[in-house]
Amino acid sequence: MADTTIGILGAGQLGRMLALAGVPLGLQFRFFDPMPNGPAARLGMQIAANYTDQDALTRFADGLELVTYEFENVPLPTAAFLAQHVPVLPPPAALAAAQDRLTEKQFFQDLGIPTAPVAKIETYADLLHAVHTMGLPAVLKTRRMGYDGKGQYVLHTLEDANQAWASLGSQALILEGFIQFQRELSILAVRGLTGETSCYPLVENTHSEGILRQTRAPAPALNPQLQEQAEHYARSALERLGYVGVLAIELFQVNGQLIVNEMAPRVHNSGHWTIEGAETSQFENHLRAIMGLPLGATTPRGNSTMTNLIGELPDIRALLATPGAHLHLYEKEPRTGRKIGHVTVCEPRAKNQ
Amino acid sequence: MADTTIGILGAGQLGRMLALAGVPLGLQFRFFDPMPNGPAARLGMQIAANYTDQDALTRFADGLELVTYEFENVPLPTAAFLAQHVPVLPPPAALAAAQDRLTEKQFFQDLGIPTAPVAKIETYADLLHAVHTMGLPAVLKTRRMGYDGKGQYVLHTLEDANQAWASLGSQALILEGFIQFQRELSILAVRGLTGETSCYPLVENTHSEGILRQTRAPAPALNPQLQEQAEHYARSALERLGYVGVLAIELFQVNGQLIVNEMAPRVHNSGHWTIEGAETSQFENHLRAIMGLPLGATTPRGNSTMTNLIGELPDIRALLATPGAHLHLYEKEPRTGRKIGHVTVCEPRAKNQ
Numbered sequence: 001m002a003d004t005t006i007g008i009l010g011a012g013q014l015g016r017m018l019a020l021a022g023v024p025l026g027l028q029f030r031f032f033d034p035m036p037n038g039p040a041a042r043l044g045m046q047i048a049a050n051y052t053d054q055d056a057l058t059r060f061a062d063g064l065e066l067v068t069y070e071f072e073n074v075p076l077p078t079a080a081f082l083a084q085h086v087p088v089l090p091p092p093a094a095l096a097a098a099q100d101r102l103t104e105k106q107f108f109q110d111l112g113i114p115t116a117p118v119a120k121i122e123t124y125a126d127l128l129h130a131v132h133t134m135g136l137p138a139v140l141k142t143r144r145m146g147y148d149g150k151g152q153y154v155l156h157t158l159e160d161a162n163q164a165w166a167s168l169g170s171q172a173l174i175l176e177g178f179i180q181f182q183r184e185l186s187i188l189a190v191r192g193l194t195g196e197t198s199c200y201p202l203v204e205n206t207h208s209e210g211i212l213r214q215t216r217a218p219a220p221a222l223n224p225q226l227q228e229q230a231e232h233y234a235r236s237a238l239e240r241l242g243y244v245g246v247l248a249i250e251l252f253q254v255n256g257q258l259i260v261n262e263m264a265p266r267v268h269n270s271g272h273w274t275i276e277g278a279e280t281s282q283f284e285n286h287l288r289a290i291m292g293l294p295l296g297a298t299t300p301r302g303n304s305t306m307t308n309l310i311g312e313l314p315d316i317r318a319l320l321a322t323p324g325a326h327l328h329l330y331e332k333e334p335r336t337g338r339k340i341g342h343v344t345v346c347e348p349r350a351k352n353q
Numbered sequence: 354m355a356d357t358t359i360g361i362l363g364a365g366q367l368g369r370m371l372a373l374a375g376v377p378l379g380l381q382f383r384f385f386d387p388m389p390n391g392p393a394a395r396l397g398m399q400i401a402a403n404y405t406d407q408d409a410l411t412r413f414a415d416g417l418e419l420v421t422y423e424f425e426n427v428p429l430p431t432a433a434f435l436a437q438h439v440p441v442l443p444p445p446a447a448l449a450a451a452q453d454r455l456t457e458k459q460f461f462q463d464l465g466i467p468t469a470p471v472a473k474i475e476t477y478a479d480l481l482h483a484v485h486t487m488g489l490p491a492v493l494k495t496r497r498m499g500y501d502g503k504g505q506y507v508l509h510t511l512e513d514a515n516q517a518w519a520s521l522g523s524q525a526l527i528l529e530g531f532i533q534f535q536r537e538l539s540i541l542a543v544r545g546l547t548g549e550t551s552c553y554p555l556v557e558n559t560h561s562e563g564i565l566r567q568t569r570a571p572a573p574a575l576n577p578q579l580q581e582q583a584e585h586y587a588r589s590a591l592e593r594l595g596y597v598g599v600l601a602i603e604l605f606q607v608n609g610q611l612i613v614n615e616m617a618p619r620v621h622n623s624g625h626w627t628i629e630g631a632e633t634s635q636f637e638n639h640l641r642a643i644m645g646l647p648l649g650a651t652t653p654r655g656n657s658t659m660t661n662l663i664g665e666l667p668d669i670r671a672l673l674a675t676p677g678a679h680l681h682l683y684e685k686e687p688r689t690g691r692k693i694g695h696v697t698v699c700e701p702r703a704k705n706q
Binding site for chain 2: 016323
């Protein structure tokens with residue numbers, strides 16, 4: 001793999017960890033991100049330009065083996081433009097399906113996979129009608145560009161609906177039924193260039209203020225039926241999309257059943273535990289997949305807990321003194337609500353597991 | 354650890370793996386190596402200049418938190434010059450002790466630790482006298498700059514002695530007694546800035562043509578007495594040197610006893626298995642030690658076998674398809690006898706271990 005350079009759209013922490021996994025495989029990296037000096041820029045050249053800058057995109061694509069991406073809001077015209085020059089994986093169709101909360105829900109419903117009920121909201125009348133039909137509570141969300149809980153409001157009353165409409169009404173919206181879940185889970189799956197698939201165990205996620213705080217892997221009290229159901233969902237989605245790479249699906253557990261919340265066509269925060277906690281990390285497996293190499297085992301190595309470092313750095317010495325703790329800093333300026341690192345604590349699996 | 358840059362003397366694969374371990378800790382790296390574009394250069398700026406170039410060394414040292422090294426033949430004046438500007442760790446005294454096979458043996462003998470018998474050879478008469486006293490077989494070695502079996506001859510006859518003298522006689526030499534060992538082992542130990550020490554389990558090494566081929570970790574049939582003896586040797590050496598960082602000691606097992614062969618004041622090829630096979634890698638622990646951070650656990654995670662990729666690349670696909678295999682390529686041009694990568698295969702530890 002001498003002189004093989006992979007282009008990554010986005011130069012954030014996911015790009016950084018992809019590169020850290022790829023360097024030992026002999027791969028080189030180039031990043032494209034409008035924001036200069038991203039966390040990944042230490043590990044390869046970064047082109048800082050707008051996603052609409054075709055000159056910059058052409059320079060970026062020059063000599064690349066392929067292009068992948070570390071976030072799902074890559075503009076579709078950018079992906080399409082690059083795809084004229086160089087393979088783009090995962091396939092841009094996955095971006096299209098995942099970028100819009102309405103098409104995303106419809107994608108899963110078409111596969112016979114349960115999601116929350118959803119209604120398309122274009123007018124205030126649509127909203128009133130949907131609230132009436134679906135009942136409250138419900139969640140009003142922008143169809144595009146939402147992340148970490150941004151661009152959404154939980155509606156408990158008609159007054160909430162009016163306020164949310166005042167804030168979001170200029171954008172394309174959906175109303176989603178509010179799911180009373182037992183817990184939030186996610187599954188990471190990977191599909192290779194020749195169609196082989198592999199899934200990591202379901203993990204349990206704790207969110208607060210819309211931001212992932214902690215992932216426990218494998219999810220506690222995980223029964224085989226649940227894992228099987230999640231893998232069925234993941235494999236259906238991978239096949240339908242002709243997917244190549246790592247796909248993350250967020251799920252709600254409701255009465256022993258799994259309901260899809262959303263998907264991300266990329267490596268995912270709830271998979272960071274795999275760096276130390278699985279036989280092969282999500283980052284390495286994403287690279288193996290898009291490079292057409294054999295996938296690595298997704299077997300967990302004991303039990304892991306991944307905790308995001310959000311807003312400000314904790315006491316690094318205390319953290320490194322914690323048995324089994326593995327620290328990952330992203331070299332981002334601390335700022336309220338910002339993910340600036342994570343720590344994974346690994347424990348050997350108990351003998352009877 | 355924002356904006357903390359560590360300088361590394363040498364930009365080879367050890368520097369590369371140090372940087373790969375340090376980036377997640379938020380550390381930045383700068384390399385110094387006479388040979389441009391070393392395997393580490395992808396992970397930080399490299400200054401390519403001679404070790405005697407004080408201007409280049411001054412530029413290198415500018416703004417560094419500290420300097421460490423990835424090979425033991427850093428010229429002592431280089432280390433001394435840098436130490437005027439910035440802390441150099443491990444302490445240069447360790448370089449002095451390890452660079453010369455005679456002082457190295459004397460260092461261990463002074464600690465009451467057994468080594469092969471050794472004689473200083475300055476003249477042909479010295480050689481004849483030592484051969485007579487020590488008996489044959491014995492090994493004639495240069496005192497300095499030997500690695501991977503270079504600069505040494507095994508002498509079985511007086512004729513061998515004459516030929517070896519013709520080849521090496523212009524250099525400072527030693528004659529070493531030939532040790533009939535059961536096996537070759539090594540131990541990696543780490544000492545923190547405040548004196549705490551930790552040891553990895555003994556590993557078993559297989560050499561061929563003077564080059565390490567394979568390491569099995571932990572060493573098979575490892576009994577606690579052997580581990581205890583090795584740790585005693587390692588801790589004695591660490592204390593005597595006021596050492597900070599990772600130290601490797603190569604040993605011969607002879608009738609259930611350990612004899613020191615040599616030491617390397619740096620991370621070591623026989624410790625590469627620790628990347629996946631131990632709770633904390635030798636690379637991370639070296640960085641933790643020199644940065645004055647708490648050391649990480651040296652506990653093995655199952656059994657590992659590390660195999661060097663020497664001379665030419667094997668079939669990468671076949672290799673990645675091997676269960677538990679972790680590939681590390683160094684981006685070095687393939688060349689006979691050259692280490693261009695390694696692969697570690699991890700197996701979960703059997704239930705009864």
